[in-house]
Amino acid sequence: MKLIETDVLVIGAGPAGSSTAKHAALNGAEVILMDKKSEIGSPKRCAEGVSKEGLKKLGIEPNSRWVTKELSGVRLISPNGTDVWMKEDQVKLPEAGYILERKVFDKFMAMDAARAGATIMIKTLARGMRKDHDGYIVSCESMGEDFEIKAKIVVGADGPESRVGRWGGLKTTVKPKNMESGIQFEMVGLEMEDPDVIEFYFGSVAPGGYAWIFPKGDDIANVGLGIVSTVTDKSAYEHIVEFVKNCPATQNAQPVELNVGGDPVGGMIKNLVKDNLMIVGDAAGHVNPLTGGGIITALEAGMYAGEVAAAAVKEDNYTEKRLKEYQEICKKEIGDSFDKYLKTKDYLLSLSDSDLDSIAAAFQDTEFENISTKELIKLLIKVSPKALLKLGKLF
Numbered sequence: 001m002k003l004i005e006t007d008v009l010v011i012g013a014g015p016a017g018s019s020t021a022k023h024a025a026l027n028g029a030e031v032i033l034m035d036k037k038s039e040i041g042s043p044k045r046c047a048e049g050v051s052k053e054g055l056k057k058l059g060i061e062p063n064s065r066w067v068t069k070e071l072s073g074v075r076l077i078s079p080n081g082t083d084v085w086m087k088e089d090q091v092k093l094p095e096a097g098y099i100l101e102r103k104v105f106d107k108f109m110a111m112d113a114a115r116a117g118a119t120i121m122i123k124t125l126a127r128g129m130r131k132d133h134d135g136y137i138v139s140c141e142s143m144g145e146d147f148e149i150k151a152k153i154v155v156g157a158d159g160p161e162s163r164v165g166r167w168g169g170l171k172t173t174v175k176p177k178n179m180e181s182g183i184q185f186e187m188v189g190l191e192m193e194d195p196d197v198i199e200f201y202f203g204s205v206a207p208g209g210y211a212w213i214f215p216k217g218d219d220i221a222n223v224g225l226g227i228v229s230t231v232t233d234k235s236a237y238e239h240i241v242e243f244v245k246n247c248p249a250t251q252n253a254q255p256v257e258l259n260v261g262g263d264p265v266g267g268m269i270k271n272l273v274k275d276n277l278m279i280v281g282d283a284a285g286h287v288n289p290l291t292g293g294g295i296i297t298a299l300e301a302g303m304y305a306g307e308v309a310a311a312a313v314k315e316d317n318y319t320e321k322r323l324k325e326y327q328e329i330c331k332k333e334i335g336d337s338f339d340k341y342l343k344t345k346d347y348l349l350s351l352s353d354s355d356l357d358s359i360a361a362a363f364q365d366t367e368f369e370n371i372s373t374k375e376l377i378k379l380l381i382k383v384s385p386k387a388l389l390k391l392g393k394l395f
């Protein structure tokens with residue numbers, strides 16, 4: 001059987017994989033980036049929201065080919081319809097951002113990896129792997145042909161249903177209570193109060209998560225929700241149909257796309273490396289447990305993974321001990337804040353609809369100056385004695 005050899009094999013060309021491949025190649029490693037999809041980025045399983053600050057931190061210039069909407073504010077809606085508006089002309093919103101076209105964005109990220117020197121293999125499925133004394137041999141299939149790739153380092157960037165980590169013996173299983181079921185329609189014909197503002201709906205509309213409307217055009221938006229199946233008897237589909245029927249903005253809108261996917265919101269997985277193996281992105285739990293957002297952290301963790309993988313190649317040292325540098329950077333830059341967000345999420349999920357209505361009413365009476373996820377939590381602690389008790393020491 002054909003055998004291809006490389007330094008680094010990245011399995012999965014989502015944001016995590018493309019970023020890993022780009023940074024490993026930029027730092028001198030020989031890299032293959034593969035994805036089972038015939039079109040990178042499609043179908044999307046994402047509401048496509050990212051913060052401007054996140055892209056800036058990673059040095060990614062916004063491009064009109066993949067930014068569909070620049071946002072100017074946020075609207076939070078409690079179960080009884082009490083809404084809190086935060087608009088950029090009145091409040092500083094450091095995390096305000098863009099709605100992407102992921103089908104284009106993901107391809108652009110893969111193109112960046114190719115320009116950095118990585119070899120891209122589309123429509124190529126990794127089926128399994130076995131340990132070799134100085135690496136892994138991965139069984140692959142592409143267009144009916146079976147072949148193998150031998151790599152000194154394999155990077156599992158294979159998303160929420162990741163298997164690569166498990167193949168290599170890492171404990172990556174996500175408990176059902178930590179896997180949000182996401183469902184979303186891309187819709188046309190919306191009647192939004194302000195099509196430049198993203199909307200979040202809390203409470204029993206989406207048990208275990210929240211519902212969202214992320215605008216992509218004046219009457220176009222991603223309308224979705226995430227639920228945790230252990231806290232509701234209804235399916236995610238039943239919840240979204242009900243939400244669309246009852247929400248004034250979507251009552252007359254029509255779907256042009258349905259997206260379904262899991263979002264691992266249990267925090268970062270403890271061990272991200274083994275000898276010759278790394279995991280990154282959703283596969284590694286690099287998803288903000290509170291917001292469910294994982295694009296920026298996938299890109300960021302990919303950058304760290306790529307840099308450490310390339311350094312390991314230069315040193316000809318692929319041991320768990322050497323690759324642990326990546327795990328430590330991820331813990332410091334991503335994992336530690338995720339622990340706090342996880343506790344905040346657990347607290348928010350303990351609130352009833354009427355608790356959420358009272359908090360929204362208290363927020364309405366508050367003057368904001370600078371609002372980020374962290375500032376919102378601080379505000380929550382200020383208006384709710386129960387939150388002070390549970391979260392006061394964390395923030």
Ligand SMILES: Cc1cc2nc3c(=O)[nH]c(=O)nc-3n(C[C@H](O)[C@H](O)[C@H](O)COP(=O)(O)OP(=O)(O)OC[C@H]3O[C@@H](n4cnc5c(N)ncnc54)[C@H](O)[C@@H]3O)c2cc1C
Nearest residue numbers: 012014015016036047048049126159182281282293294295
């Ligand atoms: C409904 C929903 C809405 C979301 N909304 C947002 C949002 O608004 N903002 C945000 O930041 N995040 C959001 N997320 C999370 C975000 O989509 C993910 O965190 C992000 O895509 C993670 O990137 P990744 O590269 O780790 O994985 P993915 O983007 O899932 O990429 C993994 C890739 O691996 C490939 N693959 C898998 N197995 C194999 C194999 N065996 N062989 C070859 N290829 C393989 C897949 O084809 C895929 O292309 C949302 C998630 C869901 C489910």
